[in-house]
Amino acid sequence: MKTLAVMSRKGGAGKTTVSVNLALAARAMGVKAVLADADPLRSACEVLRGRDEAAGLLMETTASKLFALTEACRRGGADLLIIDTPAAPEADVAEAVKVADLCLAVSRPTYLDLAAAVRSVAIIQRLGKDGMIVLNQCAPARHGVEPPAVVKAFEALRFAGLPVTPIALRSRLVYQTAFAQGRSVLEIDGDGAASGEVRELFRHVWRVMSGGSRAPLRTANDDLKRPAARASGLTFSPRHA
Numbered sequence: 001m002k003t004l005a006v007m008s009r010k011g012g013a014g015k016t017t018v019s020v021n022l023a024l025a026a027r028a029m030g031v032k033a034v035l036a037d038a039d040p041l042r043s044a045c046e047v048l049r050g051r052d053e054a055a056g057l058l059m060e061t062t063a064s065k066l067f068a069l070t071e072a073c074r075r076g077g078a079d080l081l082i083i084d085t086p087a088a089p090e091a092d093v094a095e096a097v098k099v100a101d102l103c104l105a106v107s108r109p110t111y112l113d114l115a116a117a118v119r120s121v122a123i124i125q126r127l128g129k130d131g132m133i134v135l136n137q138c139a140p141a142r143h144g145v146e147p148p149a150v151v152k153a154f155e156a157l158r159f160a161g162l163p164v165t166p167i168a169l170r171s172r173l174v175y176q177t178a179f180a181q182g183r184s185v186l187e188i189d190g191d192g193a194a195s196g197e198v199r200e201l202f203r204h205v206w207r208v209m210s211g212g213s214r215a216p217l218r219t220a221n222d223d224l225k226r227p228a229a230r231a232s233g234l235t236f237s238p239r240h241a
Helices: 015-028 043-048 063-075 090-099 111-126 148-157 174-180 193-209
Strands: 002-007 033-037 058-060 080-084 102-107 131-135
Touching: 002 015, 002 090, 002 193, 015 033, 015 043, 015 080, 015 102, 015 174, 015 193, 033 043, 033 063, 043 058, 063 080, 063 090, 090 111, 102 111, 102 193, 111 131, 111 148, 131 148, 131 193
Parallel strands: 002 080, 002 102, 033 058, 033 080, 102 131
Antiparallel strands: none
């Protein structure tokens, strides 16, 4: 079993959006995923508790119980445990990092969010864990050209000390529509742009966690492409870990 800690030291970055959509994308692709809501706000619980499979999908927990929960999920045959972490205190965030095989720091392309991402990176590196940064709530590209704020964010994060995922999640209303129904974007708009981004992000994260080898994914359409950012030379299409 693999464990993924989704984290942000700043509220509003969208770590619950990322956690929920990755967990449901994993299940849709044949990976038995469990989502642990360790954030006292319980946003993931609010979204998912009405689902028929909630008992096997969602665990409400605290930082002090994460080690025991990880072991229980492993014994229960889970392939993947995703932890929606609290933003604070740092000691609770650290407990999630300690049990994780990979940490995913979520950041919007704003100055304060990028500063918070650097703080997340510091915890990950201090504890000797592997991690990546994903940009969330980015403005969509226009005619294949990334908005300047997104380009600047990618450039700034080059010096953060962890790799940035080649897939950025865009600011799209469908995320809120899906949450209002207790669902993921894949479940209400499977062919939409947001669904494609979530699939790409999950595939990338799963390849990294699996050492670039096993990836028991059921879905087709493995060749999704994203336009290059001509303004900066950055490429946001998927690459293997």
